[in-house]
Amino acid sequence: xxxxxxxxxxxxxxxxxxxxxxxxxxxxxxxxxxxxxxxxxxxxxxxxxxxxxxxxxxxxxxxxxxxxxxxxxxxxxxxxxxxxxxxxxxxx
Amino acid sequence: xxxxxxxxxxxxxxxxxxxxxxxxxxxxxxxxxxxxxxxxxxxxxxxxxxxxxxxxxxxxxxxxxxxxxxxxxxxxxxxxxxxxxxxxxxxxxxxxxxxxxxxxxxxxxxxxxxxxxxxxxxxxxxxxxxxxxxxxxxxxxxxxxxxxxxxxxxxxxxxxxxxxxxxxxxxxxxxxxxxxxxxxxxxxxxxxxxxxxxxxxxxxxxxxxxxxxxxxxxxxxxxxxxxxxxxxxxxxxxxxxxxxxxxxxxxxxxxxxxxxxxxxxxxxxxxxxxxxxxxxxxxxxxxxxxxxxxxxxxxxxxxxxxxxxxxxxxxxxxxxxxxxxxxxxxxxxxxxxxxxxxxxxxxxxxxxxx
Numbered sequence: 001x002x003x004x005x006x007x008x009x010x011x012x013x014x015x016x017x018x019x020x021x022x023x024x025x026x027x028x029x030x031x032x033x034x035x036x037x038x039x040x041x042x043x044x045x046x047x048x049x050x051x052x053x054x055x056x057x058x059x060x061x062x063x064x065x066x067x068x069x070x071x072x073x074x075x076x077x078x079x080x081x082x083x084x085x086x087x088x089x090x091x092x
Numbered sequence: 093x094x095x096x097x098x099x100x101x102x103x104x105x106x107x108x109x110x111x112x113x114x115x116x117x118x119x120x121x122x123x124x125x126x127x128x129x130x131x132x133x134x135x136x137x138x139x140x141x142x143x144x145x146x147x148x149x150x151x152x153x154x155x156x157x158x159x160x161x162x163x164x165x166x167x168x169x170x171x172x173x174x175x176x177x178x179x180x181x182x183x184x185x186x187x188x189x190x191x192x193x194x195x196x197x198x199x200x201x202x203x204x205x206x207x208x209x210x211x212x213x214x215x216x217x218x219x220x221x222x223x224x225x226x227x228x229x230x231x232x233x234x235x236x237x238x239x240x241x242x243x244x245x246x247x248x249x250x251x252x253x254x255x256x257x258x259x260x261x262x263x264x265x266x267x268x269x270x271x272x273x274x275x276x277x278x279x280x281x282x283x284x285x286x287x288x289x290x291x292x293x294x295x296x297x298x299x300x301x302x303x304x305x306x307x308x309x310x311x312x313x314x315x316x317x318x319x320x321x322x323x324x325x326x327x328x329x330x331x332x333x334x335x336x337x338x339x340x341x342x343x344x345x346x347x348x349x350x351x352x353x354x355x356x357x358x359x360x361x362x363x364x365x366x367x368x369x370x371x372x373x374x375x376x377x378x379x380x381x382x383x384x385x386x387x388x389x390x391x392x393x394x395x396x397x398x399x400x401x402x403x404x405x406x407x408x409x410x411x412x413x414x415x416x417x418x419x420x421x422x423x424x425x426x427x428x429x430x431x432x433x434x435x436x437x438x439x440x441x442x443x444x445x446x
Contacts, residue, residue, distance in 0.1 A: 009216050019216070055331060060209060065326070068313045085212040087328045088228045 003031050003076050006083040014039045028059060029072040031082060046084065047072070058085045093144065093170050094137020096126045098237045102245035102394075107362040108375075113382050116392035118251070119359075120242050122399065123367055128165045128189065129400035130158035130368075131238055131263065136166050136223055138234030143221035144170060152176065153223040154211035156204050156259065156321045157186030158368075158399050163223055164195035175220065177207050182320060185403040203315060205326045224260075232329075235263045239270030242394055243280050250274070250285045251394040253342075253387060255378050257370040258289040258298050259322040261333030263396070268336040287342040288386070289333060290377030292319035292352060292369075298330045299344030307334045318349045318407045319369040321399060343386045345377035352376055353407055359397070366401035374398075 002024040007015050015021055023038060025031035029051065036043035046057050051072065053059060059066045060083040066074045076082070101121045109117035122131040136159070143151050152175040153163045160176035167174035176190050180199035190197050200207045208225075215225045223231045243250055250271050256264040268287055274280045291299045295315035301307060312325035327333065337344055347355070355375035359365050367375075374395050381387040401408075418424035 006213065006216075008212065058209065058326070063206065063209070065205070065209075065311065065313075067311055083209070083213060085209050087326075088212075088225060 002078060004081045005031065005035065006081065008084055008086055010086060011042060011045060011084065014042045025076060027072070027076055028061070028066055028074045028082070031076060056087045058087055059083070060085065093141050093166060094133070097133045097137040098125065099241055100125050102242060103363065105363045108359065111358060111362050112379055113389050114387065114393055115390040118246070118394045119363065119365065120238060120394060120396050121365060122238065123365060123371065123397055123401070128158070128161040129403070130162065131235070131398040132158040132162040133166070134237050135231045135234035136162040139221070139223040139227045139231035140166050140170060140172070142230040143227055146221070148219070148221035149173060150175065150218070150220040151223065152211070152220045154204070154208040154225065156323060157182050157403065158321055159224060160197070161186060161189040164190040164193035167195065168193040177211050179204050179207055183404050183406055185405060189403060204324050205311070232262050232266055235266035236270035236273070238263070238396065239267040240274065243271065243274050248280050250280050250283050251392065253286045253288065253391055253393040254396065255288045255290055255374055255381070255393060256396045257322055257374045257398055258291050258333055259324040259327065261298055261327045261329035263398070264289050265329050265332040265336050268340065285340060287336050287340045288377070288381060289337050289342070289344040290374045291344065291346045292317040292322055292373050293346045293348045295319070295323045295325060296346035297325065298327055298333050299346040301330065301334050302337050302344035307331055309334065319352055319373055321368060321370045322373060343381065345380040347373060347376035347380060353411060355379070356401060356408070357411070365397060367397045368399035368401050368404040369407055370399050371397040371401070
């Protein structure tokens, strides 16, 4: 059993339209690396060149915003659920 | 749908201007917007019209109350099924103000931000039109009518200054956009407008960023304020709202809950308008802006009053003293008048601002 990652609609073109994928990783950053290995192109949609979460991407571990935990270093355990939610904003 | 929405009064508020020490104050009074007494009817009329065009038959939203009321009412009028997701601790008036339209109210344990996250996931699961999630680009455009009307009602000109309440930060960015569109179209002269934002002290991530001079919006995990309609800890448009205030020479203020109540009272007593807590925040933020010199004393300011006080009556509990009932006799009235001569209403008012 690994980490269940919920994929939002705008990113499902990178996951063969799968709503969720199972990957391994001891923290959020490692999960992103695992996602990238399985579904190339996904990671750059989530983090910038420095590896920091993009401004308009929200990541939740078991419903908690990782920004209120340790961000990309937030520790994960088998069976955790990680939800990626785009912040829908802007539009000039 | 939504043909009757908007075109609310723009009121020249001379008594409030005098109380605030400003040259001229105008109130855009969306406390009487049709049909659900808040500016949200503007965004919903656009969002639901587009939802119908796109073939949705279920509409929904994540809401701090006003949006839920508006989605529920407008969905009922359009014959659509609706689901409104709200934090479970909302004011009774806002819950009943949704239920009466036959909607499905889904209270969620947790903050608005948790409700919003849940709705993003629900929108991915069901084929529903969420006004402020998957239909948000249209919803957001609906806010522009508030600014279009202000410019028109001022005689086709842009105001010098405007104070806007902020929750997710969408309205303030769209007011800026709307004024720019009128400028580009040549409907108004290209005069500057300083745009100011208002949030409640205990949930003010955007104002805090403005005061710190950094566009990094630090989310507030557990907003704790009576101003529930603005209690969004993770404002989706915060980054844009910051730059609207910064680029127009505006600023942000974040009054306390006590100041908010005083602002509601001041608006009621000077202009006869009963605003909800967001209106109290806007009035009391303006007072702070005058006191700090960010708004000069002779300036002309428009205040966006976005929701109706009948929905948030709880915040005034304990604020007013109701006289004991009298007998229907003239002597009881005379006795009451004598006792009123010694009343200290004025001092109570001053204490609230302290």
